[in-house]
Amino acid sequence: MRVRLSIVLGLTLALALIAGAQAPTLADRAAAIDRVVTQPEGYRVVVGHISRELSIVVDTLRAQHAQTGLSWGEILVAHRVSREAKVSFDQIAAEYRTGRSWEDLARDHKVDLQKITAAIQRSQRVVEQRAEDKAPPPTVGTPSVAPPGVPDRRY
Numbered sequence: 001m002r003v004r005l006s007i008v009l010g011l012t013l014a015l016a017l018i019a020g021a022q023a024p025t026l027a028d029r030a031a032a033i034d035r036v037v038t039q040p041e042g043y044r045v046v047v048g049h050i051s052r053e054l055s056i057v058v059d060t061l062r063a064q065h066a067q068t069g070l071s072w073g074e075i076l077v078a079h080r081v082s083r084e085a086k087v088s089f090d091q092i093a094a095e096y097r098t099g100r101s102w103e104d105l106a107r108d109h110k111v112d113l114q115k116i117t118a119a120i121q122r123s124q125r126v127v128e129q130r131a132e133d134k135a136p137p138p139t140v141g142t143p144s145v146a147p148p149g150v151p152d153r154r155y
Contacts, residue, residue, distance in 0.1 A: 026102035029120045030073030036127045037072055046127050050076050053123060068093045076123060077102050080116045085109035 024032075036042045050072060051058045056079070064075055070093055081102065082092040087109065095105055106113045126132055 026077050029124045030077050032124050033073035033127055034071045045130055045133050046072050049127050049132055054079050080119055081106055084111040
């Protein structure tokens, strides 16, 4: 009898923990992206991904980072919200700096929160796994003969 009661209580507790666990917020995901920046080569991986993902040159992103004080993950979220809302990045950044959550901003601007969350989640996964980070091809020794049309200057 005690074993059954223990099992029932254990299952009830487990279900309560699962039900109480909430999905990560956009701020949580931005913070996860920012943690990658602190890893070796992380700055290059994150800023490069954001640049490619948004089709914005790195110098522009650096200027926005310095001007707004937003983290790299927050810059990504702000751009996603601003594009979906069809308002300027500066407006969204300013609204966020007043203390409002990304989710509130998305709702206020009638933006599809699931679409933005999916895009940010994908970016988080890409930078954490360094999925776009292409290492240079390995060199396998040096050629013993110069390619055709190139003089051999070894001697």
